[in-house]
Amino acid sequence: MELIKLEKPEKLIDENNIRVDGRKLNDLRPIKMEVGVLPKANGSAYVEMGGNKILASVYGPREVHPRHLAESNKAVFRCLYRMATFSVDERKSPAPSRRENELSMVIGQALEPAIFLNYYPKTMIECTILVIQADGGTRCASINAASLALADAGIAMRGLVSAVAIGKADGKLIVDLNNVEDQFGEGDLPIAILYPLKEVSLIQFDGILTNEEFQQCINLAYDACEIIFNKQIEALHKRYSKEIIEKDNKKEA
Amino acid sequence: MFDEDNFNENGELNNLNKDEENKIKSEIGNNETKSEKEEEPSRKLVMPGELLNEGNYKAGIGTYIADKKIYAATLGLLEIKGQYVNVIPIKGPYIPKVGDSVIGMVINTSIVSWKVDIFSPYIATLHATNYLNRPFNPLRDDIRQYIDIGDTIYAEIISFNRTRDPVLSVRNKGLGKLKGGRLIHMVPTKVPRLIGRRGSMINLIKDYTHCKFKIGQNGVIWLQGNKFEDEFLVVKIIRKIEREAHTLGLTDRIKEFIEKEKKRSDVDNGVN
Numbered sequence: 001m002e003l004i005k006l007e008k009p010e011k012l013i014d015e016n017n018i019r020v021d022g023r024k025l026n027d028l029r030p031i032k033m034e035v036g037v038l039p040k041a042n043g044s045a046y047v048e049m050g051g052n053k054i055l056a057s058v059y060g061p062r063e064v065h066p067r068h069l070a071e072s073n074k075a076v077f078r079c080l081y082r083m084a085t086f087s088v089d090e091r092k093s094p095a096p097s098r099r100e101n102e103l104s105m106v107i108g109q110a111l112e113p114a115i116f117l118n119y120y121p122k123t124m125i126e127c128t129i130l131v132i133q134a135d136g137g138t139r140c141a142s143i144n145a146a147s148l149a150l151a152d153a154g155i156a157m158r159g160l161v162s163a164v165a166i167g168k169a170d171g172k173l174i175v176d177l178n179n180v181e182d183q184f185g186e187g188d189l190p191i192a193i194l195y196p197l198k199e200v201s202l203i204q205f206d207g208i209l210t211n212e213e214f215q216q217c218i219n220l221a222y223d224a225c226e227i228i229f230n231k232q233i234e235a236l237h238k239r240y241s242k243e244i245i246e247k248d249n250k251k252e253a
Numbered sequence: 254m255f256d257e258d259n260f261n262e263n264g265e266l267n268n269l270n271k272d273e274e275n276k277i278k279s280e281i282g283n284n285e286t287k288s289e290k291e292e293e294p295s296r297k298l299v300m301p302g303e304l305l306n307e308g309n310y311k312a313g314i315g316t317y318i319a320d321k322k323i324y325a326a327t328l329g330l331l332e333i334k335g336q337y338v339n340v341i342p343i344k345g346p347y348i349p350k351v352g353d354s355v356i357g358m359v360i361n362t363s364i365v366s367w368k369v370d371i372f373s374p375y376i377a378t379l380h381a382t383n384y385l386n387r388p389f390n391p392l393r394d395d396i397r398q399y400i401d402i403g404d405t406i407y408a409e410i411i412s413f414n415r416t417r418d419p420v421l422s423v424r425n426k427g428l429g430k431l432k433g434g435r436l437i438h439m440v441p442t443k444v445p446r447l448i449g450r451r452g453s454m455i456n457l458i459k460d461y462t463h464c465k466f467k468i469g470q471n472g473v474i475w476l477q478g479n480k481f482e483d484e485f486l487v488v489k490i491i492r493k494i495e496r497e498a499h500t501l502g503l504t505d506r507i508k509e510f511i512e513k514e515k516k517r518s519d520v521d522n523g524v525n
Contacts, residue, residue, distance in 0.1 A: 022416055043344070043498070061346050061374045072415060116317070120348070123374040151301050155344030156316065156326045157469060159302020196302045199317055203385035233300050236328065240343060 002050045003135055006089060008184050012169035019169075020180055025058025028164070028176045029222055033144070033235035035152045045235070046061075047145035050178055051135025054232070056145035058153040061123035061146060075120035079108030081132040081142060086168040103139050104129075110143050110163065110192040110202035136179035137165040143192050143202065147234055160232050161201055162225040163192035166217040168209060175224050189214075190196055193220040194230050198222070271331050296330040296341075296499050305331065316397050337507030343499065345480040347441035347471040349410050349419040356436070356469035357402045357421070360418075360438070364391045367400055369421060372438070372471050377419040381409060384423055403516070405431045407467050408477065431467065434477035435484055437491055441472035443498040447491065454494070454504050461511045462487050476521055 008021055017025050029050030038044035042058035050056075064070040081104040085092050107129065115125065127143045129147065140163035147161040167177040169185035182188055187207025194201045200218075209217065286462050299305065300522055306322045316338055317326045325331070348372065349355070354444040357377060358371035367384075369377040381389040381396050389396075400406065407428050408421035423429045439447070448468065455466060462477035474491065476485040490507060497503055 042346075046511050053266075120346075120374065122418075151328050152344070154327055155302040156315075158319070158326070159324070161446065196304060196324060215341060217344070237298065237299050240328065 002225045003133075004178065004180050006083060006183065009180065012181055013172055013174070015142075017172070019174060021178055022117060025172055026175045026223075028227060029178065031228065031231050033148060033231055035148050035235050035239040041149070041152070041153075043149040043155070045145045045148035045152060047141055047148070049137065049141040049144070049176070051133055052138055052141040053133040054132045054138065054141045054145040056127065056142065056149040058125065058127050058146070058149040058155070060125040061155070062126075064122065064124040070122045070124070073121055074117040075115075075122075077108060077112050077115060077117060077127070078124060079104050079111065079127045079146065081107055081129045081131070081139075083134060083138075087131045087134045103142070106204070107139060107142050108200065111146055111150065111161055112175070113159050113196050113199070113201050114147060114157050114159060115150065116158070119123070119156045120198060124209060126149075127152075132242040134178050134179070136182040136188065139163070139202075140165050140176075140190050144232065148235060152233065153234055159195040160229060161194050162228040163190060164202060164221055164224040164230060165190040165204060166220050166224070168207060168213065173213060173220060175220055177184055181236065185251070189217050189221070191218065191223040191225070192223065193229075196226075213218050262499050270450045296501070298499070299325040299329060299340055299341075301325055301327055305340075306307040311337075311340045312337045312512075313337035313339035315342055335413065339459055340439045342442045344440060345442055347371070349373055349375060349377070349413045350412055350470070351413055353410050353470040354407065354468070355410060355421075355471040356405060356407050356431070356467065356473035356475055357471075359400055359406065362396050362400075362402060365389055365396065367396070368404075369406060370421065371421075371469075372441075375413070375418050376409070376420050377408075379406065379421040379423065383421075384429075386424070399481060405436065405475070407431055407469070427467070431475050434465070434475050437474045437476065437488055439474065439491055439495050440498075441470065443495050444468065444470055444472055447474070449504055454507065456513070457504060457508060458487060458490055458507050459513055461515065482518055486511070486518075489514065 004020055013019055032048040034046045036044060037046045038057050041059055043057050061075055062078055067075055081100055083092050085094050086229040095158060127146050129139050129146055143161055143163040150157060151160060166189045167174050167181060167185045168187035169181050173199045177188060187209050189205045192202035265386060302323060303325045305325055312318050312323045315327050315329055316323050323338055325340045327340055327342040329342040332339045332341055353373045357371040359367045360370045361368035365381050367379045369379055371377045408423045409425055409428060410419045411421040412420040462478060462483040464476045464483055467475040476484060476487055495508060
């Protein structure tokens, strides 16, 4: 997927309701998901959502360091979101920025309700997310990757978390914003939904929407997340299904 | 089931009643009581959050209840046993359980006890009095002359809950310090398949390779054979079991595999 240069286009949506990257209003960007990419991590996942390339890894449950942070009734869940220096147009300083710290917290809080933390008392589960390439909506892509990695690590979970950003550009509601739409659009509403209970675990909003539009956005997010959720399930099945194992056997023989 | 307030007074997850626990235990391969079934139940891969509610079943291990429906709590294989729906996890950490035998490595000593890494999120303790079976006086005795850092022990977990790290005991028969041999790590959730129904798998491997085994429920296996080739074959077998743990008719396939490997090594030896 080619990245669109970050400059203000004349129109974000043309008269045929086609967006800058050729998508229709409710289309998602192409998604690629792979589970179990890092053998040393307990669980890992690689996700591409359009131009976003995200690598998530999960370590633990393991001992808490420093020890005094341990909680006697539940596990400590830590999430670390980092962007590679080369992930954006202008070199990003490798020092953790305010934005990265905030996103670490936000992603962690979106994933925490999905995990049965009380099943692993006095331990720590660490989730590291590395953004290799950023193209708008990295927090949503990160949540998708991290929930896959958690499932891959065999951690007890209520279900997977799927996230997507809904926004507004040129007066129209659009699904899964890219970088240009994110920068020059009129609104950005990332939503994460916890399956199978379909509960919202993250909602942030930036911009101006009417009450009605907001409700529409939520409905659009439910529809879009459903698609992403199915892709996540597919990725996990692909990693663990019997066919793969049979293929491995054939190779050996 | 992983219900929020479902801890019992010991602080363990109260996920099963006694009968069920015994049932599971026997399945996990403490190879004593198990009525042999003619056919293994088919196993289906389920994802965390997948709806499992089919008919009037009860939530077993690896599941949880929300809105009166049963969902899978981990990535694993669906198994219906009597009234219970269970999900056997494919991956995951080893969570200590009282009564489990584990293999651990001593990583530290204090004045009267050893700290043992049992390849779990929790570090276990073994008291000197338990190991020596007599009162231990640190003024006269040095704990490191019995077990030193780096030594491997085979022990049983005698207490563990959320307020207390696991405590080990070596009082039972066959437990204690391990000398020589070789350690192999495997995914702890797949240890039951290595043992098999009533120990069928492990007995098969023992028959063919003449190796001595000590199996830790934490996924560490100690083995000692007469020849290097035997030990190497066991490693191969364990890796194969790990890969195919969720497939049907595994014991038969392992038998075939061993015979094939044996033949091959015989031919190799003949040529040499």
